[in-house]
Amino acid sequence: MPSRSLRRACADVTCRVTFTAATPDQRYCPSHQVARDQAEDLARRARRPRASYAEEQRRRATVEAHVVIYGWWCPGWGTDHQPHASLDLTAHHVEAFGRTGSEGGPLAVLCRSYNSTLGDR
Numbered sequence: 001m002p003s004r005s006l007r008r009a010c011a012d013v014t015c016r017v018t019f020t021a022a023t024p025d026q027r028y029c030p031s032h033q034v035a036r037d038q039a040e041d042l043a044r045r046a047r048r049p050r051a052s053y054a055e056e057q058r059r060r061a062t063v064e065a066h067v068v069i070y071g072w073w074c075p076g077w078g079t080d081h082q083p084h085a086s087l088d089l090t091a092h093h094v095e096a097f098g099r100t101g102s103e104g105g106p107l108a109v110l111c112r113s114y115n116s117t118l119g120d121r
Helices: 030-047 053-070 112-118
Strands: 006-009 018-021 089-093 107-111
Touching: 053 089, 053 107, 089 112, 107 112
Parallel strands: none
Antiparallel strands: 006 018, 089 107
8 A cells, every 4th residue: 555645734823834744643843843842851851850969969979989999880781781981970760769759769870871761760
C-alpha cells in the first residue's frame, strides 16, 4: 500500500503554515513543535524538587572522596555503562531524588552524561 503524505495546517492558531506531517498524530509545524517541546522541558524541570545546600555539599563531598580513592574514573553502571575515565563526575541518587523527594538516600558516583540519561529511574 503506498504511503500518503499528510498535509495539514499547524494547530497553533497564530500560524498559517501548511506542512507535511511525519506521523498521523503530528499537529504542529516543526518550528512550533520545537517551541512546545522546549516549554514542556522547562515545565518538567520546574516541577523537579531542588536540592538543599546541605545536599549539594553532600554530593560534592561524595565525588571528592571518590576522586581521592579512584581518580577521575566513572565506575560504570551494571552492564549498560562500562567503566571509563571522566573529568565530569556527579553523585547519582541510587533511589531517585526526583521521585522520592528524599535527600538522605545512598549516592553513587557516575559521569554526568550517563547520570543525565538515567533521569528518575
